[in-house]
Amino acid sequence: MALNISVKVHPVVLFQIVDAYERRNADSHRVIGTLLGTSDKGVVEVTNCFCVPHKEHADQVEAELNYAMDVYDLNRRVNSSESIVGWWATGNEVTNHSSVIHEYYSRECRDPVHVTLDTSLQGGRMGMRAYVCVALGVPRGKQGCMFTPIDVSLTCYEPEIVGLQLCQKTMGPGGRSRQVQPMLDLAQVAEAASKLSSLLDQVLQYVEDVLAERVEPNNAAGRQLLELVNSVPNLSADTFADAFASSVKDLLMVVTLAQLIKTQLQLNEKLTLLTSQ
The missing domain is CATH 3.40.140.10 (Cytidine Deaminase, domain 2)
Known part of the structure; x- marks a missing residue:
């Protein structure tokens, strides 16, 4: 075998x-x-x-x-x-x-x-x-x-990544557990954007340190950064802003429809209870 x-x-x-x-x-x-x-x-x-x-x-x-x-x-x-x-x-x-x-x-x-x-x-x-x-x-x-x-x-x-991130938040200071609630979609987008901004700052700081010869260059990290840069679409700032705004609008529409459906189901449930009494 x-x-x-x-x-x-x-x-x-x-x-x-x-x-x-x-x-x-x-x-x-x-x-x-x-x-x-x-x-x-x-x-x-x-x-x-x-x-x-x-x-x-x-x-x-x-x-x-x-x-x-x-x-x-x-x-x-x-x-x-x-x-x-x-x-x-x-x-x-x-x-x-x-x-x-x-x-x-x-x-x-x-x-x-x-x-x-x-x-x-x-x-x-x-x-x-x-x-x-x-x-x-x-x-x-x-x-x-x-x-x-x-x-x-x-x-x-x-979806499993979202669940793991939620589980990590249950660990409080000193190893004590705490209860957490899933965040709304927009809150998750804001948190992801904040984490992405922090990671980009770390990458830029590393590149600046290498260029200034304060840090020994790592060939493996350099190849990964080059692969990362090449994987990003070559878009202008305006085009990227329009695409991002369109995606946010789609997300808001989905959230609104989900809330409307939830409200409709709750009203239907209450009307069913009233008619059955």
């Missing part, structure tokens, strides 16, 4: 794993589950997961496989594009029982991946690792397998 496989995990998967770990039985040392997603051209994208109840003994593993298949069938009815791509486990290492569990998932999908998430926060981080199982042995001899690490990273859809 080729090892040129990489794994991309969406944030919702991490949230579900942590939630399953927090809800585990008192006698459970770790939690396992099924990874769902897609696999294409050596890239496994994990978009969903669920927990599989199990018990680990010294010499065997007991897992509720019928429950796992029922949950998978229900998930397929909701999202038919998600298939089994592997399995996950909490902890920071591969255990003696991992090969037994991996053998089951090898029958459910081709080249399953194994993702571990360190929920014990060793080193102050929730370390995430991914593995594939490589067969070992000699022909007509004893066979075995070895878990080999592969590249793993986080990836996000645009």
Whole structure:
């Protein structure tokens, strides 16, 4: 099997794993589950997961496989594009029982991946690792397998980025949590513009420091800046201002229509209650 496989995990998967770990039985040392997603051209994208109840003994593993298949069938009815791509486990290492569990998932999908998430926060981080199982042995001899690490990273859809930014705001001073509310669309635009302006100031300051020989130039950063500049459309200031104003008008129209629809639904609900009394 080729090892040129990489794994991309969406944030919702991490949230579900942590939630399953927090809800585990008192006698459970770790939690396992099924990874769902897609696999294409050596890239496994994990978009969903669920927990599989199990018990680990010294010499065997007991897992509720019928429950796992029922949950998978229900998930397929909701999202038919998600298939089994592997399995996950909490902890920071591969255990003696991992090969037994991996053998089951090898029958459910081709080249399953194994993702571990360190929920014990060793080193102050929730370390995430991914593995594939490589067969070992000699022909007509004893066979075995070895878990080999592969590249793993986080990836996000645009709505997920908004959710992550909202989650970051729940962390107050001193690590205390606080309640926050989603911002309105215009407020999000203003905040994004403010952050963009701050980042541009940092980039300009770095370029000025390099030109003044106050900072050692970084070739990788220079190439990224050149790529960034070339990706920006060559528009005049007036053309850009007109396009931005048009986009803002479209946004205001969508917000207004959404508020009108919301008001209409609320009035309809109240009228329905009045006529039913």
